[in-house]
Amino acid sequence: MTQDYIRQRERRTGWYLIIPALLVLLLVYAYPIIWAFASSLFTENLSTNLIREFTGFDNYVRLFLDGRFWNSIWNTAVFTVVSLIFELLLGLGIALTLDQAFRGRGLVRTIAILPWALPTALIALAWRWIFNDQFGVWNDMLMNWFHVIQEPISWLGDPIWAMVAVIAADVWKTTSFVAILLLAGLQSIPQDLYEAHSIDGASPWQSFRQITLPLIMPQIVIAMLFRFALAFGIFDLVLVMTGGGPGGATEMGSLYIYDTGMRYL
Numbered sequence: 001m002t003q004d005y006i007r008q009r010e011r012r013t014g015w016y017l018i019i020p021a022l023l024v025l026l027l028v029y030a031y032p033i034i035w036a037f038a039s040s041l042f043t044e045n046l047s048t049n050l051i052r053e054f055t056g057f058d059n060y061v062r063l064f065l066d067g068r069f070w071n072s073i074w075n076t077a078v079f080t081v082v083s084l085i086f087e088l089l090l091g092l093g094i095a096l097t098l099d100q101a102f103r104g105r106g107l108v109r110t111i112a113i114l115p116w117a118l119p120t121a122l123i124a125l126a127w128r129w130i131f132n133d134q135f136g137v138w139n140d141m142l143m144n145w146f147h148v149i150q151e152p153i154s155w156l157g158d159p160i161w162a163m164v165a166v167i168a169a170d171v172w173k174t175t176s177f178v179a180i181l182l183l184a185g186l187q188s189i190p191q192d193l194y195e196a197h198s199i200d201g202a203s204p205w206q207s208f209r210q211i212t213l214p215l216i217m218p219q220i221v222i223a224m225l226f227r228f229a230l231a232f233g234i235f236d237l238v239l240v241m242t243g244g245g246p247g248g249a250t251e252m253g254s255l256y257i258y259d260t261g262m263r264y265l
Contacts, residue, residue: 040059040060041054041055041056041057041059042054042055043055043058043059068248068251068256069256071248071251072248072251072252072253072255072256073253075163075248075249075250075251075252075253076232076234076252076253076254078163079163079166079167079170079231079234079250079252080228080231080232082167083167083170083171083174083227083231084224084227084228084231086167086171086175087170087171087174087175087178087223087227088178088220088223088224088227090171090175090178090179091175091176091177091178091179091181091182091223092178092179092182092220094112094175094176094179095178095179095180095182095183095185095186096186096212098112098179098183099183099186099187109183112176112179112180113176113177113180114176115172115173115174115175115176116173116174116176116177116180118173120173120236120237120240121236121240123169123172123173123237124169124236124237124238124239124240124241125240127165127168127169127172127241128156128240128241128242131155131156131165132156133152133153133154133155133156133157134152136152136155138155139152139153139155156241156242156245156246157246158246159246159247159249160249162242162245162246162249162250163249163250165241165242166237166238166241166242166250169237169241170231170234170237173237174227174230174231177223177226177227178223178227181219181222181223181226182216182219182220182223184219185215185216185218185219185220186212186216188215189211189212189215189216193211194207194211197210197211232253233253233254234252234254235252235254235255235258238250238251238252238254238255239255239258243255244256244259
């Protein structure tokens with residue numbers, strides 16, 4: 001029995017074992033996608049009757065001609081990119097800090113994960129209160145503590161500041177998740193590498209650039225993929241904080257789908 005035959009038999013055995021799982025995934029994921037696409041070719045109003053009328057690609061034409069759709073795509077892209085950048089940078093900084101040996105490190109790590117563990121709707125309510133123009137903490141700090149503004153600012157009533165507020169709330173909640181992922185990668189790096197690099201005369205920055213960053217790159221990629229998927233589908237945070245306003249300035253793609261679906265139900 002040759003080695004090639006053994007390898008081919010092992011490869012076939014692997015396929016036999018994985019095919020059932022692939023079929024289940026195909027059924028679970030492919031069927032809803034196909035059904036949703038087929039349904040999109042019809043017009044149906046559940047509030048009046050259940051008669052379905054075939055319209056072909058008219059729904060897609062209306063979608064691509066809708067300015068709100070493109071505005072929601074732009075808002076989603078801005079939110080995703082900006083929040084992802086800040087979450088990666090801050091998460092890496094927190095992970096590097098938590099990787100150091102200091103007293104009470106376990107307690108600090110536990111506290112660091114709390115923002116991610118809290119319900120998103122609760123966090124959105126808290127941040128909406130923080131940025132409230134009448135009794136919000138942020139206006140009070142800027143006026144009475146730092147004396148940089150003379151009168152309250154309607155943060156959630158301004159198109160630009162509303163987006164900044166939503167991004168700030170998301171960064172506050174999700175940075176801890178990114179930090180924990182990166183911390184797991186940092187703890188898997190052997191300390192012998194740093195010691196050998198230090199003996200060779202490398203600076204801390206060189207050790208970070210030549211050892212730490214390359215070895216935690218898989219965790220960085222995983223964190224980016226997770227956060228990209230979650231940020232692109234953001235819904236509850238924006239719905240509670242701004243409802244997509246003012247004037248659609250924070251309306252994300254998920255909110256557009258929700259509003260359109262409810263309007264034509």
